[in-house]
Amino acid sequence: MTPTVPAACSLHKTHAPRPVVVELHHVLPRAWQHAFPAPAALPAGAVAGHDADGSLWDARTVPICPTAHRSVHAALVAMVRGHPHVGSPRERKVAGLALSRALEAGVTVEMLLAAHQYGEA
Numbered sequence: 524m525t526p527t528v529p530a531a532c533s534l535h536k537t538h539a540p541r542p543v544v545v546e547l548h549h550v551l552p553r554a555w556q557h558a559f560p561a562p563a564a565l566p567a568g569a570v571a572g573h574d575a576d577g578s579l580w581d582a583r584t585v586p587i588c589p590t591a592h593r594s595v596h597a598a599l600v601a602m603v604r605g606h607p608h609v610g611s612p613r614e615r616k617v618a619g620l621a622l623s624r625a626l627e628a629g630v631t632v633e634m635l636l637a638a639h640q641y642g643e644a
């Protein structure tokens with residue numbers, strides 16, 4: 524469930540073919556925010572929000588094309604599973620932000636694995 528917006532992809536300068544839609548990627552996966560309660564110490568710059576499933580404690584998003592979106596999540600799943608070299612440098616940077624912001628909030632990779640939260644979406 525990703526809203527589509529008339530914005531430019533923030534990961535790619537050019538596209539061929541050109542994407543019809545751009546999606547808003549929640550840098551800190553919504554599923555993680557629903558799985559773990561809002562921490563006392565929020566990640567720096569966190570902005571609260573909500574989605575169809577409830578409240579989010581860090582609702583920040585970045586606009587990316589569908590191809591980049593799937594790649595970022597593939598990179599994130601690989602990172603959570605201990606394989607940090609999947610995806611392009613830009614895709615890995617966005618994926619890595621999920622883990623750094625989660626850690627700032629006290630959510631470790633071990634906690635994500637134990638909760639079966641791999642960052643697929």
Ligand SMILES: [Zn+2]
Nearest residue numbers: 547548549644
């Ligand atoms: Zn996403």
Ligand SMILES: [Zn+2]
Nearest residue numbers: 532535588591
């Ligand atoms: Zn793109």
